[in-house]
Amino acid sequence: MTEDTSKLNTSKLGTKQYWDDFYAVEKNNFDENPEDTGECWFSDSDAEEKMISFLFDNLNELSIREDSTMCDVGTGNGHLLFSLREEGFKGKFTGIDYSENSVEFATNIAEQNDVDDIKFEVVDIYDERWSENCPKYDVVLDKGTLDAIALSGLKFGEKTAVELYSNIVQKMLNPGSVFLITSCNFTEQELTRIIESDNLKVWKKIDYPSFEFGGVKGQTICSIAFVKK
Numbered sequence: 067m068t069e070d071t072s073k074l075n076t077s078k079l080g081t082k083q084y085w086d087d088f089y090a091v092e093k094n095n096f097d098e099n100p101e102d103t104g105e106c107w108f109s110d111s112d113a114e115e116k117m118i119s120f121l122f123d124n125l126n127e128l129s130i131r132e133d134s135t136m137c138d139v140g141t142g143n144g145h146l147l148f149s150l151r152e153e154g155f156k157g158k159f160t161g162i163d164y165s166e167n168s169v170e171f172a173t174n175i176a177e178q179n180d181v182d183d184i185k186f187e188v189v190d191i192y193d194e195r196w197s198e199n200c201p202k203y204d205v206v207l208d209k210g211t212l213d214a215i216a217l218s219g220l221k222f223g224e225k226t227a228v229e230l231y232s233n234i235v236q237k238m239l240n241p242g243s244v245f246l247i248t249s250c251n252f253t254e255q256e257l258t259r260i261i262e263s264d265n266l267k268v269w270k271k272i273d274y275p276s277f278e279f280g281g282v283k284g285q286t287i288c289s290i291a292f293v294k295k
Contacts, residue, residue, distance in 0.1 A: 080217030082164055085142075089167035092143060096171065100178050104143035104171065111287045113209060113248045114146055116272050118153055120246065120291065121205070124270070128293055129243045133157040134204035137238060139191065140164075140211025144172035147184050157204070162189035191234050192220075192227060202240045208247040212260070216251055232261045239294040244269065248289040261292055269293040 078084045092104040106114060124130050134157045138147050141161030151159065161184065163169050172186045189196055212231055220227040235245050245266065249257050258268055272289035 076219035077217040080214055080219065085163075085165040085214075086167050089142070089165055089171050093167055093171040093174065096174060096178075103145065103148075103175050106145050108210060108248060108250065108287060111250075111274060113287055113289065114149060116274070117146070117207070117209065117246060117248060117289060118150055120270075120272050120289070121150070121155070122153070124291075128269070129204035129240070131157070131204070136160070136205040136207060137162060137201070137203045138207045138209075139235075139238075140208065140214065141172060141186065142168050144175060144184065144186060146207060146209055148175070148179075148181065151181065151184060156183075159184040160201070160203070161186045162191070164188065164190045192222065192230070197234050197237055200238055202243070203238055204240070204243050206235055206238050206243070206245045208235075208245070210248065210250065212247060212257075213249050213251040228260060232263055232266060235261070236263070236265050236294060239266075241294055243294050245292045245294070246289065247292070248272075248287065250287045252288070254288045254290060257288060257290055261290070265295050266292045267295060 095102045096104065108114065121130055125132065132155055134155070136147070136150065136157060136159050138161045141147065141163050144161045147159045147161050161172055166188050169186045169188045176184055176186070191197060212228065215227050215231060218227060222230060239245060247257065247261065252260065254271065262268060269291045274287055
């Protein structure tokens with residue numbers, strides 16, 4: 067079933083060069099104006115606010131605590147982690163991205179704002195040397211990263227990058243830990259088929275406004291929390 071949902075048309079948004087160039091511009095804008103901390107992805111759907119509210123609403127369930135360790139996969143400018151810190155979470159945070167310019171940009175924002183307890187690292191999650199020995203977290207976050215991966219068309223052997231994604235995320239989680247992902251490219255059903263496995267199961271979902279077209283109901287974005295068994 068995963069095969070049907072992982073073959074989106076490729077796009078420049080799935081290339082490392084695109085994101086290196088994008089964050090080089092964002093970084094230059096920030097250098098000129100420290101108030102310009104870059105784009106907040108999915109802001110028109112309030113996805114970031116809903117993800118943060120979800121974590122607060124489920125505080126002290128499973129591995130979600132005020133001092134939970136969290137990792138943002140494909141962190142970009144680190145906006146989600148900065149917002150979580152501002153809202154009161156105080157565990158160790160790590161943002162990872164394969165774009166060096168992204169990590170440099172997020173690090174510059176942290177330094178400019180005297181944030182010294184969020185770490186940003188250049189990581190390619192498909193590098194087996196990293197994934198086989200990666201740190202484990204209480205909460206792993208993805209806001210649009212799988213969407214970008216799906217547009218890359220990357221394959222590793224016989225499997226696509228999308229098909230391998232769930233197994234990599236599992237390695238970043240302890241039993242009882244939570245993976246919260248937001249997507250605008252996949253439906254809830256598709257995202258569930260891609261992520262769910264023997265070890266990762268759907269726990270809860272975030273509600274978004276739905277629309278109806280041609281008698282079919284849907285929504286433009288979805289967020290699902292999975293728990294590692």
